[in-house]
Amino acid sequence: MPVVRNASTAAPAGQSAHSYVIAYTCMSNVRDWDGATYDRISGPMEGLGREVLARLELHGDELVLDAGCGSGRITQALIERLPRGRVIAVDQSASMVDAAKQRLGPAADIRVVDLLELELEEPVDAILSTATFHWIADHASLFGRLRAALRPGGRLVAQCGGEGNITVLRGKVTPLLSREPYAEYFRDWRPPWNYAAPGQTRERLLSAGFTSAECWLAPAPREPEHPREFLSTIVLGPHVQQLPRELQEKFMDEVLEMLGEPVVVDYVRLNIDALA
């Protein structure tokens, strides 16, 4: 059910109040995404994702899995690299999968699947994953599932938030969580992200049966074009959804005032290149 905006707060220039409201829908838990909104505002994620895709060597005839495809922006770029190949795109969120189906039509086999329960009927040549693994707590199980989906010699090329991701941003926002009127909603709150380190990730990949694994961190700060929506929907979505609707706008007002301009999201990405 859509959130009712605070009537005293206008939609940002160039956006209708309706489109702005959508950013706050479907936030009952951290894994509940609004695919249409994500598709519209995820330009910074697409930029990062395209760099990851560029690392994946392809002949053009492979079968590739996009693990956590979201609304399909990167899936679309992947399909363009596979003129004689095929793409299976999976995501846990039905809303994201709907948006990806709208964007891609029959160009990919798109499915609602929890990666922790992934089972494909045929082995894939490669797996691409962008901005997804840090939403999954159990990396050991995740990597086991991905390894099982790959043919021997197949490749995993991935990027997600890594150790140190958004530390500066969170450092600025965290004091707000213990202030009124927000404190009672964050008393038992634990940050939901799994920002893993390269060393432990490499060990987990090898334990899951990958024969080699290279993992490294890279800072990737971004200045989102629509900071309010980008923060409330993606980066601080878990914070916003923790609050009752009548406090969400106020919280974002205070966050934005505190951050000042320009808003910089201090992304630190964990890159993974592994061989099955």
Ligand SMILES: C[S@@+](CC[C@H](N)C(=O)[O-])C[C@H]1O[C@@H](n2cnc3c(N)ncnc32)[C@H](O)[C@@H]1O
């Ligand atoms: C930030 S979006 C990234 C989407 C896309 N890969 C991109 O780069 O724009 C994170 C995605 O991970 C998906 N996700 C999180 N946990 C998942 C899980 N256990 N299984 C499948 N997808 C998951 C979410 O539903 C969401 O679509």
